[in-house]
Amino acid sequence: MSKRIEVENLNVFYGDFKAVEDVTLTVEPRTVMAFIGPSGCGKSTLLRTLNRMHEVIPRAYVEGSVKLDGDDLYGPGVDPVRVRRQVGMVFQRPNPFPTMSIADNVLAGVKLNNRRLSTAKNKELLESSLRGANLWNEVKDRLDKPGSSLSGGQQQRLCIARAIAVQPEVILMDEPCSALDPISTLAIEDLIGELKEHYTVAIVTHNMQQAARVSDMTAFFNLAAQGKPGRLIEIGTTDKIFSNPDQKATEDYISGRFG
Numbered sequence: 001m002s003k004r005i006e007v008e009n010l011n012v013f014y015g016d017f018k019a020v021e022d023v024t025l026t027v028e029p030r031t032v033m034a035f036i037g038p039s040g041c042g043k044s045t046l047l048r049t050l051n052r053m054h055e056v057i058p059r060a061y062v063e064g065s066v067k068l069d070g071d072d073l074y075g076p077g078v079d080p081v082r083v084r085r086q087v088g089m090v091f092q093r094p095n096p097f098p099t100m101s102i103a104d105n106v107l108a109g110v111k112l113n114n115r116r117l118s119t120a121k122n123k124e125l126l127e128s129s130l131r132g133a134n135l136w137n138e139v140k141d142r143l144d145k146p147g148s149s150l151s152g153g154q155q156q157r158l159c160i161a162r163a164i165a166v167q168p169e170v171i172l173m174d175e176p177c178s179a180l181d182p183i184s185t186l187a188i189e190d191l192i193g194e195l196k197e198h199y200t201v202a203i204v205t206h207n208m209q210q211a212a213r214v215s216d217m218t219a220f221f222n223l224a225a226q227g228k229p230g231r232l233i234e235i236g237t238t239d240k241i242f243s244n245p246d247q248k249a250t251e252d253y254i255s256g257r258f259g
């Protein structure tokens with residue numbers, strides 16, 4: 001279920017503006033990679049290229065390639081909708097459909113993909129997705145209540161359950177804890193540790209402790225100057241990046257000297 005992501009010589013544009021320049025990196029299956037760096041260096045932009053969400057913005061495009069187990073996501077004839085089914089995404093703010101029930105929220109993506117399942121299969125998928133997101137025990141007695149009746153942290157886990165339900169290969173997370181309290185944040189961090197047993201995970205985070213806690217590999221991005229594109233400065237095991245980085249800019253950023 002988990003696939004290797006290979007980004008090669010990727011340039012990412014918003015019209016004439018190049019936001020990210022010449023990124024090459026690999027995320028191995030069943031690992032978590034953290035994208036870190038100061039505001040505006042293109043972490044979220046890069047993340048969104050990994051499931052072709054970037055191009056939904058008018059005049060936005062990429063050069064280079066992103067491969068999933070060798071298949072170029074930007075190859076001719078590749079359907080972006082199919083890509084987004086393989087590569088799920090969890091956003092900064094939990095975004096369940098507020099009036100839809102908890103159960104329908106989990107199965108929303110599956111229904112959108114026109115997968116018709118028997119009632120028994122639906123129930124099975126509902127339970128396994130909620131268990132996978134560590135939410136089952138908290139909601140099993142109120143599956144018909146609206147998604148908005150849950151706390152912020154529960155809503156974020158509901159969104160993770162919704163992402164898992166379509167059985168993706170990769171899960172992308174864009175600052176998934178930035179709107180959550182510390183307890184909910186820890187619950188999501190624990191969950192990320194479990195998700196990587198089944199999925200390849202890439203996460204954007206501003207929280208250095210979080211990057212250190214949840215990721216196996218860390219990629220540090222920076223801007224040469226304001227208005228210039230973001231570039232990958234250093235990539236390595238999270239242990240190395242946080243204890244003995246090769247680049248001074250990485251060390252300065254990790255130790256809070258800028259950004």
Ligand SMILES: Nc1ncnc2c1ncn2[C@@H]1O[C@H](COP(=O)(O)OP(=O)(O)OP(=O)(O)O)[C@@H](O)[C@H]1O
Nearest residue numbers: 014017019037038039040041042043044045046057
């Ligand atoms: N929709 C857009 N149209 C034009 N430019 C954009 C758009 N979204 C982002 N940008 C620009 O692309 C660059 C990278 O932005 P991005 O949000 O990817 O950075 P980031 O590293 O994720 O920042 P942050 O940490 O603040 O979220 C910035 O210069 C930003 O202004």
